[in-house]
Amino acid sequence: AQSVSQHNHHVILSEAASLELGCNYSYGGTVNLFWYVQYPGQHLQLLLKYFSGDPLVKGIKGFEAEFIKSKFSFNLRKPSVQWSDTAEYFCAVIGSARQLTFGSGTQLTVLP
Amino acid sequence: DAGVIQSPRHEVTEMGQEVTLRCKPISGHDYLFWYRQTMMRGLELLIYFNNNVPIDDSGMPEDRFSAKMPNASFSTLKIQPSEPRDSAVYFCASSDKTESNEQFFGPGTRLTVL
Numbered sequence: 001a002q003s004v005s006q007h008n009h010h011v012i013l014s015e016a017a018s019l020e021l022g023c024n025y026s027y028g029g030t031v032n033l034f035w036y037v038q039y040p041g042q043h044l045q046l047l048l049k050y051f052s053g054d055p056l057v058k059g060i061k062g063f064e065a066e067f068i069k070s071k072f073s074f075n076l077r078k079p080s081v082q083w084s085d086t087a088e089y090f091c092a093v094i095g096s097a098r099q100l101t102f103g104s105g106t107q108l109t110v111l112p
Numbered sequence: 113d114a115g116v117i118q119s120p121r122h123e124v125t126e127m128g129q130e131v132t133l134r135c136k137p138i139s140g141h142d143y144l145f146w147y148r149q150t151m152m153r154g155l156e157l158l159i160y161f162n163n164n165v166p167i168d169d170s171g172m173p174e175d176r177f178s179a180k181m182p183n184a185s186f187s188t189l190k191i192q193p194s195e196p197r198d199s200a201v202y203f204c205a206s207s208d209k210t211e212s213n214e215q216f217f218g219p220g221t222r223l224t225v226l
Contacts, residue, residue, distance in 0.1 A: 032213045043203065044217040051213070090155065094213045099168065100145070100205075102155040 002027035002095045006103035013081055014111050021076040021106050023065075023091035033074040034092040034100070035065055044090065050074065061085070083112045116218035118204050124224045130192040133221045136185055137206030145215060146179055146189050147203040155203075161187065194225045 007022040025031060032051040036044040048059025055067040065076045074091060091103040117136040125131055137144045145160040159169040164181045172179070176195070181187040191198055201222050205215040 034214070036217075043219045044205075046214060046216075049214055099157055099160065100213075100215055101157075104154045 002101050004103035008106045010107045012109045016080045019078040019081045023074045025093045027095045032094040036090045037087045039087045081110045083110045086110045118218035122222045128193045131194045133189040135187045135204030141206035141208045143207045145205040148200045150200045196225045199225050
């Protein structure tokens with residue numbers, strides 16, 4: 001069975017700080033990887049996804065993630081966060097089936 | 113496209129009552145998923161359908177929960193009887209056959225069972 005682990009439960013940063021959120025997955029086969037964001041009171045929105053090709057994936061709003069197969073990781077990065085990035089971030093993986101398995105989420109708070 | 117549509121957006125009911133949540137997937141999508149989000153358990157997949165057929169319902173908590181997809185444009189998740197521990201946000205998502213498997217989420221239904 002596939003699983004996803006997000007190491008940071010709550011991250012607090014000041015505006016303009018750099019962000020890196022950790023995500024590790026466990027699954028032996030080919031995976032599709034996703035980062036979703038959930039703004040307060042809203043539904044999940046896709047930030048970026050990886051399913052093949054260049055392991056460095058660029059998403060919306062200046063976010064990017066790097067798939068490192070040897071480390072089973074898909075960390076999310078942003079060089080300079082803004083107050084509007086305050087949200088919960090979920091890493092997710094799909095293996096052979098269509099089932100999307102989510103990590104427990106990381107709450108990001110950006111202080112103005 | 114309007115995206116995935118869910119109704120109602122909020123539901124408050126009393127313990128023991130029947131609750132029906134509704135979902136309209138994106139037109140042309142073959143897969144439909146129901147998720148539940150709680151503080152304690154995070155996001156959990158309850159059940160998913162492919163071409164209106166339930167494929168995996170192993171995430172459905174117990175027999176009080178049932179889901180149907182009578183046609184390609186409509187699905188329901190029913191809880192009967194409801195209990196306070198069912199209080200959560202229920203999300204519906206849909207996806208198509210493309211390789212990327214991206215799922216598009218609806219706005220969710222916030223259920224409160226008193």
